[in-house]
Amino acid sequence: MTIAVSLATRAGTAFAAYREGDTGRLAELVDLLSPILWRAARAQHVCAADAEEVVQVAWLRLLDHADDIVEPAAVLTWLIVTVKREAWRRSGRATHEVSTDLHDAVMPETTPGPEHQAVLTERQRVLWHHVQRLSPTCRHLLCVIAFAERPDYDSVARALGRPVGSIGPTRGRCLAKLRNALATDPEWCAEP
Amino acid sequence: MIVNDDDALDLADEALLADLRELAEAADPMPAGLPENVKFALAVRMLQAEAAAITHDAALAIRTAGPSTTASIAFSGRTVELLVSASDEPDGRLRIDGWVTPTQVVIEAHAGAVGPSIDRAVPVARVQADDLGRFVLSSLPERRLMFVVRFADPHQAPTITPVVEF
Numbered sequence: 001m002t003i004a005v006s007l008a009t010r011a012g013t014a015f016a017a018y019r020e021g022d023t024g025r026l027a028e029l030v031d032l033l034s035p036i037l038w039r040a041a042r043a044q045h046v047c048a049a050d051a052e053e054v055v056q057v058a059w060l061r062l063l064d065h066a067d068d069i070v071e072p073a074a075v076l077t078w079l080i081v082t083v084k085r086e087a088w089r090r091s092g093r094a095t096h097e098v099s100t101d102l103h104d105a106v107m108p109e110t111t112p113g114p115e116h117q118a119v120l121t122e123r124q125r126v127l128w129h130h131v132q133r134l135s136p137t138c139r140h141l142l143c144v145i146a147f148a149e150r151p152d153y154d155s156v157a158r159a160l161g162r163p164v165g166s167i168g169p170t171r172g173r174c175l176a177k178l179r180n181a182l183a184t185d186p187e188w189c190a191e192p
Numbered sequence: 193m194i195v196n197d198d199d200a201l202d203l204a205d206e207a208l209l210a211d212l213r214e215l216a217e218a219a220d221p222m223p224a225g226l227p228e229n230v231k232f233a234l235a236v237r238m239l240q241a242e243a244a245a246i247t248h249d250a251a252l253a254i255r256t257a258g259p260s261t262t263a264s265i266a267f268s269g270r271t272v273e274l275l276v277s278a279s280d281e282p283d284g285r286l287r288i289d290g291w292v293t294p295t296q297v298v299i300e301a302h303a304g305a306v307g308p309s310i311d312r313a314v315p316v317a318r319v320q321a322d323d324l325g326r327f328v329l330s331s332l333p334e335r336r337l338m339f340v341v342r343f344a345d346p347h348q349a350p351t352i353t354p355v356v357e358f
Contacts, residue, residue, distance in 0.1 A: 023238065023312065024312075026234060027231050027234075030230050030231055030234070031227050034222065034226055034230060035222055038222040038223075038226060039222075042220060048223070052223055052226055055226065055230065056226075056229065056230050059230050059233065059234060060233060060234070063234065063237055119218050120215070120218055121218075123211075124211075124214070124215045124218060127211055127212070128215060131212070131215070142209070142212055143216050146209040146213040150206065175205050175208065179204065179208060
């Protein structure tokens with residue numbers, strides 16, 4: 001299997017160049033990381049409009065704190081943590097709750113509206129059905145790391161607030177649950 | 193098959209995550225204009241500029257996300273009002289007729305989403321408005337433009353507009 005260049009590494013390269021004065025590289029960073037930041041914001045149960053604002057605020061914070069980030073490759077996790085905190089600040093929850101799974105139990109589910117349901121393929125509907133039956137912790141973790149590369153999974157999961165000791169197993173368990181559920185569904189075919 | 197730990201992440205998991213990514217993109221897509229809006233916000237901050245918002249376009253549809261396609265657009269900022277109207281020249285290039293207040297300011301047109309590098313970007317066209325605020329930018333090779341309004345006093349913050357497509 002080929003190991004993809006990690007998102008953190010690519011982001012770190014652009015961010016380092018930006019800090020050295022190549023300001024245009026910041027636009028590249030925005031294109032590279034906005035999809036995963038959007039997903040991280042949505043995983044915190046903020047609505048789409050708020051999620052967009054949360055992502056924008058995180059980028060503006062980066063301008064103010066660019067020199068605080070010691071290791072350029074850490075810019076990815078720095079932004080994810082900032083998105084998460086800003087999302088929580090907006091939803092009026094204390095930041096100390098972020099590290100718990102409490103919010104998973106009390107927040108409503110995010111489901112695609114009819115306009116988006118309509119664009120799903122039959123195969124995606126089956127997958128969505130099973131994804132919705134995962135625990136919120138699993139669902140959000142998988143939906144965000146799906147936007148990273150394999151070498152990023154642990155650091156992204158950690159930035160999302162998974163307890164350090166359980167990162168790998170949590171992700172593995174979540175994937176296993178989903179795979180097992182799909183394996184027993186005759187409507188699911190593994191290959192599209 | 194049971195996945196026990198980190199190392200057991202295999203091709204099937206990678207494929208499943210790829211499916212999940214496609215599903216998320218279809219079911220809950222990121223707004224198409226989000227990266228452009230972020231770049232605009234960063235450019236405004238980096239230039240310490242005033243942002244001008246689109247207040248009217250010919251289609252009467254004000255779009256907050258992504259570039260809009262129209263022929264005539266008005267922008268409004270804290271200190272600047274800008275109206276631009278686009279037409280095609282015989283060779284297919286773009287001509288912009290504009291009007292701005294305050295008058296005699298300098299108007300720059302920048303290609304596409306210059307974004308955060310706008311502090312050192314070279315405009316595709318640059319002209320000073322006359323004493324009635326009128327200006328013309330002709331033979332523009334680009335149709336996706338953002339405008340920067342600069343004042344004679346270098347200490348006065350410039351005003352920049354979102355990217356629009358003509």
